Structure formats: C-alpha cells, structure tokens
Amino acid sequence: MIISIASGKGGTGKTTVATNLAASLGDVQFLDCDVEEPNAHLFLHPEITEQETVFTPVPEIDEAACTLCRKCVDICRFKAITILGKTILVFPELCHSCGGCVQVCPENAVSEAKREIGVLEKGHRGNIRFIHGLLRISEAMSPPLIKAVRRQVQPDTVNIIDAPPGTSCPVIVAMKGVDFVLLVTEPTPFGLHDLKLAVEAVKKLGLPSGLVINRSDMGDRRVHAYAAAENLPILMEIPYERSIAEAYSRGSLFAEDKGEWQERFLELYERIKKRTGYEE
Amino acid sequence: MKELVIISGKGGTGKTSLTAAFAALAENMVLCDADVDAADLHLLLQPDFRQHADFLGGGIAEIDQDKCVQCALCLELCRFDAISQDFVVDPIDCEGCGVCVDFCPEEAIAFPIQTCGEWYISATRYGPMVHARLGIAEENSGKLVSLVRQESAKLAGEEHKDLIITDGPPGVGCPVIASIGGAAAVLIVTEPTVSGLHDMERVADLAAHFKVPAIACINKSDLNPEQTERIEALAKDKGIEILGRIPFDPVFIKSMVQGQNVIEYSPESEIAGAIRRMWEQIIRLPVMQEA
Numbered sequence: 001m002i003i004s005i006a007s008g009k010g011g012t013g014k015t016t017v018a019t020n021l022a023a024s025l026g027d028v029q030f031l032d033c034d035v036e037e038p039n040a041h042l043f044l045h046p047e048i049t050e051q052e053t054v055f056t057p058v059p060e061i062d063e064a065a066c067t068l069c070r071k072c073v074d075i076c077r078f079k080a081i082t083i084l085g086k087t088i089l090v091f092p093e094l095c096h097s098c099g100g101c102v103q104v105c106p107e108n109a110v111s112e113a114k115r116e117i118g119v120l121e122k123g124h125r126g127n128i129r130f131i132h133g134l135l136r137i138s139e140a141m142s143p144p145l146i147k148a149v150r151r152q153v154q155p156d157t158v159n160i161i162d163a164p165p166g167t168s169c170p171v172i173v174a175m176k177g178v179d180f181v182l183l184v185t186e187p188t189p190f191g192l193h194d195l196k197l198a199v200e201a202v203k204k205l206g207l208p209s210g211l212v213i214n215r216s217d218m219g220d221r222r223v224h225a226y227a228a229a230e231n232l233p234i235l236m237e238i239p240y241e242r243s244i245a246e247a248y249s250r251g252s253l254f255a256e257d258k259g260e261w262q263e264r265f266l267e268l269y270e271r272i273k274k275r276t277g278y279e280e
Numbered sequence: 281m282k283e284l285v286i287i288s289g290k291g292g293t294g295k296t297s298l299t300a301a302f303a304a305l306a307e308n309m310v311l312c313d314a315d316v317d318a319a320d321l322h323l324l325l326q327p328d329f330r331q332h333a334d335f336l337g338g339g340i341a342e343i344d345q346d347k348c349v350q351c352a353l354c355l356e357l358c359r360f361d362a363i364s365q366d367f368v369v370d371p372i373d374c375e376g377c378g379v380c381v382d383f384c385p386e387e388a389i390a391f392p393i394q395t396c397g398e399w400y401i402s403a404t405r406y407g408p409m410v411h412a413r414l415g416i417a418e419e420n421s422g423k424l425v426s427l428v429r430q431e432s433a434k435l436a437g438e439e440h441k442d443l444i445i446t447d448g449p450p451g452v453g454c455p456v457i458a459s460i461g462g463a464a465a466v467l468i469v470t471e472p473t474v475s476g477l478h479d480m481e482r483v484a485d486l487a488a489h490f491k492v493p494a495i496a497c498i499n500k501s502d503l504n505p506e507q508t509e510r511i512e513a514l515a516k517d518k519g520i521e522i523l524g525r526i527p528f529d530p531v532f533i534k535s536m537v538q539g540q541n542v543i544e545y546s547p548e549s550e551i552a553g554a555i556r557r558m559w560e561q562i563i564r565l566p567v568m569q570e571a
Contacts (some may be wrong), residue, residue: 006508008317008318009291009292009318009320010290010291010292010318010450011290011291011292011293011450012291012292015475023480029452035453035481036450036451036452036453036456036482037289037290037291037450037451037452037475037478037482038526039290039474039475039479040477041472042346042475043474044480064511068342075379076377077338077339077376077377077378078377096375096377097359097531098360098375098377098378098379099357099359100377100378100379100382102384103379103383104382135452135453135488137452137482137485137486138457138486138489138490139453140422140451140453140454140457141454142451142453142454150521164451165291165317165318165450165451166317166421166449166450167317167414167416167417168317168414168418168419168421168453168455169417169418169419169421170453172372172417173298176372176373184448188533188536188537189320189323189348189536189537189539190296190320190323190536193320194320197318199415200416201417204372206419218530218533219533219536219537220537223405245503246503246504248474248475249471249472249473249474249503249504249507250473250474250504250506250507251473251474265540
C-alpha cells in the first residue's frame with residue numbers, strides 16, 4: 001500500500017497530515033519526497049542511521065579522442081554540450097542524464113562522470129522506518145532524487161509519501177503509480193484554486209483520491225461545494241485551533257498530544273483502505 | 281529598473297498575499313507571477329487579460345505503430361522507462377531527450393513540440409502584470425519562469441517602470457533558481473515554526489550561492505516567540521536583515537476570501553500598518569536604489 005499526501009498549494013498541511021497519520025498508525029514506512037524542503041523529520045524526529053550521496057550521470061569528454069564532430073552537441077536537447085572554437089564544453093547542471101551523447105559518439109570519447117544531486121537519509125522512530133532526500137543547494141533537478149527516495153518503497157507494508165507542492169514534474173514523480181492520493185487543502189480561494197489543479201493531475205494519472213480540509217472553519221465553504229460537485233470524498237476535517245498551530249510550530253505531533261486525534265487518524269486510514277480495496 | 285522577488289522555501293507562508301499588498305503600496309511597477317506551477321496572484325488582482333501566448337516546451341516521443349518493427353532498441357536506450365513493452369510512449373514519463381527518435385533505425389518515432397502552458401500580459405488596478413499557467417504534469421517550469429521574468433523586464437522597459445515585484449515559487453529547485461538570478465533582492469517570507477526556520481535557512485543559502493542580496497520578514501510572528509527568536513538568530517548569522525514582523529490576524533484570510541489584499545480590505549488594521557512600514561524600508565534599501 002502506497003499513499004501519497006499531496007496538494008497544489010504549499011503550506012496547507014501535507015506534512016502535518018502525513019506525520020500525524022504515520023505516528024498514529026505506527027509500523028509504517030515514511031518517505032519524504034519533498035526533497036527541496038523536506039520537513040517531516042522536524043516532526044517525527046527520527047534517528048538517522050544511514051546516509052548516502054545520490055548522483056546522476058553526466059558526460060565527461062576525452063578531449064584527446066574528441067574530433068569535434070558535433071554529434072553529441074546535436075543530439076543533446078538540453079544544450080548541455082557546446083563547442084566554442086576548438087574546445088568542447090559540458091554544462092553538467094543542464095544535463096538530464098539521458099545518455100544520448102555517450103551512445104552517439106563515434107569515437108567513444110564520451111564517458112559518464114557523476115554530478116551530486118543530494119543525499120538520501122534513512123533512519124527510524126520506534127517502529128516507523130523513515131527515509132528522506134535532501135536536494136543539494138543550487139541543484140535544479142529534483143526528480144532523480146525523488147525517484148531515489150521512491151525506490152525505497154516496500155510493497156508489503158504501508159508506505160506514506162509526503163509529496164512536494166505544485167503540479168509539475170516533481171509532484172508527478174511523487175504520485176505516479178501509488179494506490180491512493182490524499183489531497184490536503186484549506187478552504188480559501190488559493191486553496192481551492194490549487195486543489196483544482198491537483199485534482200486534474202490526479203485524474204491525469206488515473207488515481208483514486210480523497211480530501212483532507214485543514215483549518216476547515218476558516219475561509220469559506222467553496223472547497224466543500226467543489227468537493228461535493230466533483231465527488232471528491234472529504235475524509236477528514238481539521239479545524240483551526242491555536243493549540244494545533246502551536247504544536248506544529250515547535251515540531252510536535254498533535255495526534256500524540258491529543259488522544260482523540262490519534263483515533264481520527266486511524267479512522268482516516270480505514271476510510272482510505274476501504275477506497276483502495278486494500279487487504280492486509 | 282529593480283526587481284524584488286518574494287520567496288519562502290516553505291509554501292503557504294504568505295508570499296502571494298504580501299506581494300498583492302506591496303502592489304497596492306508600490307508606484308510605477310510591473311507585477312510578475314513566477315509561481316507558474318500554482319499561480320494564485322490573479323485571485324487577488326482580478327487581471328484584465330490583454331495578451332496571451334502559448335508556451336512551447338520540448339518534444340515528446342511518439343511511436344508510429346505502422347513503421348515500428350519492434351526491434352526494441354528504443355526500450356534499451358530509454359533511461360526514463362517511458363516506453364512500454366508494446367512500444368507505446370508514456371508522455372508523463374518521457375523526458376523529451378529525443379534519444380529514441382535519433383536512434384530508431386526505421387525513423388518510426390516522431391517528436392512533436394508540446395504546448396506546455398500559456399502566458400499572459402494583463403492589466404490590474406495597480407499596474408500591468410505578467411503571469412502564466414504551466415500545464416498539468418508538465419516539465420520546463422524553470423523555462424516558463426525565465427520567460428515571464430524576461431517579459432516583465434521588457435514590459436517595464438517599454439512602459440518606463442522602475443520596479444518589478446515578482447511572486448516566486450516555493451522550494452529551492454529549478455523554478456526558484458530561475459526566479460532569483462539577476463534580481464536586486466529577494467524577500468524571504470518565513471513563519472516562526474520549525475519548518476519555517478529550516479526552509480528559510482535553505483533558501484537563504486540558495487540566494488547566497490547565486491549572490492542575490494536577501495532580506496526577510498516573519499509572518500504570524502506572535503505564534504511562537506521561541507521560534508521567532510531562533511529565526512532572528514539565524515538571520516543575524518546569515519547577515520540577513522529582518523524588515524518586518526506581521527502578527528497572526530484572521531484579516532489575512534478574510535481579505536483573500538474577498539479577492540482583495542490586506543491594504544485595501546482593512547487599511548487601518550495592525551497588519552496593514554506593519555506591511556506599510558516594511559514596504560517603506562524595502563524601497564529605501566541601497567540595493568533597491570537605481571545606480
């Protein structure tokens with residue numbers, strides 16, 4: 001079972017829902033795929049026991065063997081290789097690691113070096129296994145690191161993925177092929193607008209989904225009306241409470257402080273399970 | 281002409297609401313919404329669309345089943361697992377590298393250029409605005425960010441505007457990098473929470489890496505005094521001046537529900553005053569002055 005927690009808009013409560021759900025359930029695997037700004041560790045406080053650097057392959061050109069035939073320059077759609085006078089230049093930060101230049105070079109002058117994109121850290125908090133990726137600052141390309149986090153999925157357990165915000169490639173990588181997408185929004189015009197984008201993305205991927213409305217008593221009722229019109233089930237509502245906001249601000253889990261919320265997160269999981277037809 | 285880019289690292293700290301409030305206070309400026317993934321600024325500004333154009337990204341591979349002889353070379357070469365065993369390309373997985381297109385011995389793979397979104401020039405009650413919408417599940421968000429910023433600069437030049445206010449995207453990746461290069465300054469909007477602090481540190485490091493001067497403000501500043509202190513200590517450590525502290529106030533959301541900014545919705549409120557004072561300081565910063 002893989003559940004992705006997503007939202008178009010940032011700051012609606014993805015990490016709050018994901019971490020409180022994980023802590024309520026216990027015995028799950030938690031994968032923080034918001035590699036640009038991972039925050040789940042600030043709430044789950046896992047003990048990190050393993051760390052590995054993640055690389056992506058980029059071309060390295062043997063200038064002695066290179067005849068400046070331009071075949072690699074021409075095949076690269078990302079303008080990562082260029083020839084300036086009699087010098088061939090590689091811009092590794094533009095490379096998408098497709099390997100086209102290696103394949104096309106008639107002189108076998110292109111080999112692959114590595115560009116560091118970030119680190120993968122693994123650890124645990126009690127019986128929750130924790131994994132996150134941390135994108136190297138100034139690295140633009142997050143999808144290869146998100147994929148590296150997702151490769152850690154264990155099919156025979158419950159995997160909770162904290163996805164990045166938005167609707168473009170990073171969030172798609174964090175949602176594609178999962179069993180259920182739990183969308184988190186707030187009942188404001190921004191929340192509604194970005195929820196609609198997220199719902200389009202989920203539809204494009206053909207995934208079952210449900211909604212959590214956070215700070216549900218603020219703003220207006222347009223998110224509720226939209227959910228009803230779209231047949232998007234509202235699986236949980238979390239009202240605005242200063243004590244919840246304060247728990248978040250200091251990095252604690254309100255489902256642990258307040259026992260009744262743990263019950264509600266367990267019910268949320270039961271509702272998700274019912275909608276995926278998942279049997280343990 | 282100077283550009284101020286509003287960023288945050290963490291999403292939902294109030295970038296867009298602040299940008300719209302600044303628009304109400306600034307004079308002679310162009311607005312730019314560089315959060316092309318989930319653009320929201322238009323919801324507070326009700327722009328009157330004057331021009332729009334398609335945003336063309338790269339190509340996506342498409343296999344012609346009549347020409348395909350199922351040699352499977354494309355399957356072997358594709359590093360993105362975008363081609364199925366029955367030789368159909370999944371457009372979501374296709375990276376647009378074109379390697380399969382170039383190597384197919386039957387020339388059976390087309391590579392049509394994709395329309396990945398749209399961009400617009402609009403009029404608002406505060407001045408012209410350049411904004412965009414990236415298609416769902418599309419790549420190239422960084423390219424579209426660069427495009428809306430270039431068009432904003434062009435428009436500012438043509439209309440003799442001396443300021444661009446850019447609403448940036450969350451995160452520290454591709455679209456944020458495309459948002460901040462060459463800006464006069466970035467304003468980091470944070471909040472006194474563990475994640476606000478953590479994300480501010482990363483985005484401050486990003487701005488430093490690209491040598492863009494950074495200033496900061498703390499939204500919901502009264503939520504947790506201890507975290508506010510930690511943000512102040514971090515800012516001091518990074519040499520970032522904190523120009524504003526905006527207390528938590530439901531007026532922020534109430535104005536949003538009305539499609540207005542805080543300055544017009546509640547001009548006498550405490551937070552409107554805090555934002556006004558901050559804006560006065562920002563425009564007087566040396567980095568915001570014309571050379």
